[in-house]
Amino acid sequence: MKKKIIFFLLALSAALVLTGCGKKQEKSGSATDGEYVLYYLNIDGDGLTRVEKKLDLPEDTEAAVRLILEELNKVDKKDEYKYTKVLNDQILVDSIHLIEEGEVVINFGSGYTQMNPGREILVRAAIVKSLMPLDGVSYVSFTIDDEPLTNEEGIVVDRMSEDTFVLDDDRSEVYNYTETVTLYMANKTGDGLVEVSVDVEANDNQSLEEAVLEALKENYGNDTISPIPKGLTFHRIHVLQKICYVDLSTDILTGVPGVDENIKVYSMVNTLTSLSRINQVQFTIDGELVPKMNDVSGFDSLMSYDYYYLSEADQ
Amino acid sequence: MNIFLHGATRRLIIAQDKKLMDQREDYVRMQNNILANRIIHEGIDEFSISGDFSEDSDMISELQLIAGGLEGRIILLGSNFKVVSDTYERNIEQYIITEDTLKAMKGESVRAKRVGNSYVQVVTGIIDKERDQSKGVVITLASLQDGKGAIAYIKNHSVVINGLFFVISLILGSLLTIFSRRCFRDILKEMNVIAEGHQENRLSEEGFREFYQMAVSFNKITDRFKELENSRQEFVSNVSHELKTPITSMKILADSLLMQEDVPVEIYEEFMGDIVHEIDRENQIITDLLDLVRMDKASGDLNIAPANINDLLEQLLKRITPIAEKQGITIHLETMRQVTAEVDVGKLSLACNNIIENAVKYNNPGGHVNVYLNADHKFFYIRVRDDGVGIPEDCQERIFERFYRVDKARSRETGGTGLGLAISRKVVLLHKGSIRVHSKEGEGTTFIIRIPLNYIG
Numbered sequence: 001m002k003k004k005i006i007f008f009l010l011a012l013s014a015a016l017v018l019t020g021c022g023k024k025q026e027k028s029g030s031a032t033d034g035e036y037v038l039y040y041l042n043i044d045g046d047g048l049t050r051v052e053k054k055l056d057l058p059e060d061t062e063a064a065v066r067l068i069l070e071e072l073n074k075v076d077k078k079d080e081y082k083y084t085k086v087l088n089d090q091i092l093v094d095s096i097h098l099i100e101e102g103e104v105v106i107n108f109g110s111g112y113t114q115m116n117p118g119r120e121i122l123v124r125a126a127i128v129k130s131l132m133p134l135d136g137v138s139y140v141s142f143t144i145d146d147e148p149l150t151n152e153e154g155i156v157v158d159r160m161s162e163d164t165f166v167l168d169d170d171r172s173e174v175y176n177y178t179e180t181v182t183l184y185m186a187n188k189t190g191d192g193l194v195e196v197s198v199d200v201e202a203n204d205n206q207s208l209e210e211a212v213l214e215a216l217k218e219n220y221g222n223d224t225i226s227p228i229p230k231g232l233t234f235h236r237i238h239v240l241q242k243i244c245y246v247d248l249s250t251d252i253l254t255g256v257p258g259v260d261e262n263i264k265v266y267s268m269v270n271t272l273t274s275l276s277r278i279n280q281v282q283f284t285i286d287g288e289l290v291p292k293m294n295d296v297s298g299f300d301s302l303m304s305y306d307y308y309y310l311s312e313a314d315q
Numbered sequence: 316m317n318i319f320l321h322g323a324t325r326r327l328i329i330a331q332d333k334k335l336m337d338q339r340e341d342y343v344r345m346q347n348n349i350l351a352n353r354i355i356h357e358g359i360d361e362f363s364i365s366g367d368f369s370e371d372s373d374m375i376s377e378l379q380l381i382a383g384g385l386e387g388r389i390i391l392l393g394s395n396f397k398v399v400s401d402t403y404e405r406n407i408e409q410y411i412i413t414e415d416t417l418k419a420m421k422g423e424s425v426r427a428k429r430v431g432n433s434y435v436q437v438v439t440g441i442i443d444k445e446r447d448q449s450k451g452v453v454i455t456l457a458s459l460q461d462g463k464g465a466i467a468y469i470k471n472h473s474v475v476i477n478g479l480f481f482v483i484s485l486i487l488g489s490l491l492t493i494f495s496r497r498c499f500r501d502i503l504k505e506m507n508v509i510a511e512g513h514q515e516n517r518l519s520e521e522g523f524r525e526f527y528q529m530a531v532s533f534n535k536i537t538d539r540f541k542e543l544e545n546s547r548q549e550f551v552s553n554v555s556h557e558l559k560t561p562i563t564s565m566k567i568l569a570d571s572l573l574m575q576e577d578v579p580v581e582i583y584e585e586f587m588g589d590i591v592h593e594i595d596r597e598n599q600i601i602t603d604l605l606d607l608v609r610m611d612k613a614s615g616d617l618n619i620a621p622a623n624i625n626d627l628l629e630q631l632l633k634r635i636t637p638i639a640e641k642q643g644i645t646i647h648l649e650t651m652r653q654v655t656a657e658v659d660v661g662k663l664s665l666a667c668n669n670i671i672e673n674a675v676k677y678n679n680p681g682g683h684v685n686v687y688l689n690a691d692h693k694f695f696y697i698r699v700r701d702d703g704v705g706i707p708e709d710c711q712e713r714i715f716e717r718f719y720r721v722d723k724a725r726s727r728e729t730g731g732t733g734l735g736l737a738i739s740r741k742v743v744l745l746h747k748g749s750i751r752v753h754s755k756e757g758e759g760t761t762f763i764i765r766i767p768l769n770y771i772g
Binding site: 004046047048117118121122125151152158163164165166167168174175177203204205206207208236238239240241276277 | 387390405406412413431456
């Protein structure tokens with residue numbers, strides 16, 4: 001009998017171990033220590049190539065920038081089949097100077113305008129991305145013959161930063177996003193709303209609206225209570241013409257202990273409408289418009305930000 | 316089995332997932348193409364989000380509706396990779412220059428990718444085929460929510476399903492064990508009966524395969540033991556009989572001598588000679604028996620040493636040839652090569668001696684005996700052929716049995732104990748060799764001995 005028990009326990013633990021084998025997390029590929037990441041053009045000139053090189057960088061920012069630009073202007077013979085240089089006789093760097101806030105202004109000769117637009121954007125990306133790792137550099141702007149760079153439509157190109165160009169480099173991700181938002185939590189007595197400023201993360205292309213509503217389920221300090229039921233599911237959240245349509249599960253009908261029904265509803269409305277692109281909110285429950293939800297009437301109407309429910313202490 | 320099932324549910328989930336993604340991808344690609352055509356027709360600027368977010372143009376609403384339908388997001392890039400429109404209004408003014416967007420801008424097809432758990436990304440170029448120009452790129456992220464239901468169901472219930480199967484296999488396992496143990500117990504009961512001494516009993520050969528085979532093998536073992544027991548009893552009775560025969564003869568001779576009065580000395584001499592003859596015979600039987608028994612007991616007590624087989628046979632024939640000539644039989648030795656092998660010289664000589672003596676004994680005057688020695692790289696072969704009386708086919712199997720004689724009458728004349736071939740066979744087997752006989756009645760007999768050159772312990 002004992003043997004049987006041991007055997008079954010072994011089988012069970014083996015099964016459990018196998019469940020644990022999930023997807024392996026991708027390793028982030030930042031530069032190996034001591035090496036600097038530069039971006040060159042690929043052989044066909046229609047893409048970028050990431051290259052890691054050992055560089056001896058001077059302390060002085062301007063000198064470092066010059067060094068990097070020099071590197072971008074040459075390719076070792078042995079690497080010629082891998083990538084091509086960014087700068088060349090056409091794209092001559094005329095001068096470099098630093099202005100306040102860590103902004104580097106690079107002045108090019110008039111030959112810059114001769115580049116075709118497709119290549120020009122890649123050159124811009126390569127230079128900016130290659131300079132960003134430097135400590136003293138936060139912004140890069142280009143001038144041509146001391147005139148600000150303009151794009152095809154003649155509009156001046158703003159100064160460029162780390163976020164301006166999104167490459168396949170894992171540090172810059174299109175679909176991850178963080179924003180500081182105002183959440184409207186319930187006060188301790190559950191009859192008013194309290195503003196809390198929170199950095200909300202919306203990763204893997206989660207919409208900010210969804211991230212914000214989910215954030216209402218958390219706790220933020222001892223002065224506030226979470227105003228919505230933990231089991232509440234948002235089937236769909238969609239913004240159209242500044243109206244946010246939210247389809248809720250029936251869990252909305254569950255009461256949150258110590259929180260008024262109106263507070264429960266308006267915590268969501270105020271939070272959403274304080275986002276810049278939403279003016280009004282409309283709720284449905286499992287796809288249906290519901291005129292009255294518990295004590296709350298007009299639950300099927302377009303709801304706007306309401307000052308009435310703000311906690312007296314804040315008003 | 317549970318581990319297998321778990322793996323199977325996982326694979327089912329993954330397969331469902333992939334299928335779901337493929338379906339979505341196809342739908343989204345179609346949507347993207349429609350949108351791309353719209354953009355070429357209206358111009359991409361119509362879809363641009365201006366810095367002022369208070370008014371949304373019709374085109375932007377259109378984008379939002381499509382994105383809403385897909386429960387996802389649409390990003391439009393202009394020909395310079397700059398974000399022109401984004402239904403999430405997040406990445407405005409950004410340039411998205413990735414491998415996917417570069418490929419799409421050139422008009423190449425791009426594989427769909429998964430983003431997180433919930434979205435599939437499909438990237439399509441906006442190519443104006445008439446003017447052969449690339450106007451930009453559509454990046455669409457579509458939700459995989461719809462099918463999530465099915466997958467979530469499987470996932471949630473896989474725990475239950477697995478749990479259920481676990482319980483079922485537990486029950487089945489226990490039932491199987493109980494059943495097996497019952498079968499074993501039945502067999503054990505029958506075995507115990509036999510073990511206690513009821514040797515005539517046999518196990519009932521029935522039940523499931525393994526139990527049936529076990530019963531059959533067990534019965535084979537007991538049968539063999541019975542056979543052994545029988546042959547032992549037979550042997551003992553044979554030995555007693557053989558040992559008694561010379562003694563009986565002696566007794567008859569002695570009695571008859573004593574019974575007569577005034578028997579002349581010549582008669583006494585004759586009878587004493589016969590008695591001595593019988594004593595010799597008895598002695599020989601006992602010696603042979605002892606040899607045989609000794610070989611049975613101590614199979615490992617062979618005195619193995621490298622020996623020249625040619626010499627061994629020559630010695631033998633030196634001794635036998637005179638005896639053979641007296642009976643008018645010629646012996647001929649033929650050796651193909653020098654053979655050196657690891658053997659017990661004494662015992663092997665004895666074995667060959669018995670066979671060659673038989674060849675002489677069971678022969679007619681003027682007959683021949685050929686002894687032939689050869690070897691290959693593994694074995695050496697001794698062949699003894701005679702053109703004597705031969706052995707009937709139905710007796711050939713039994714000639715190696717102890718005390719077996721084909722023709723009892725003839726053997727009594729020629730002497731012998733009936734143990735010769737049994738001894739020879741035993742010796743050959745001890746050397747890990749083999750002995751075979753071919754014979755035709757009236758024509759002659761051939762014995763072939765094969766022994767490994769190197770003794771394998």
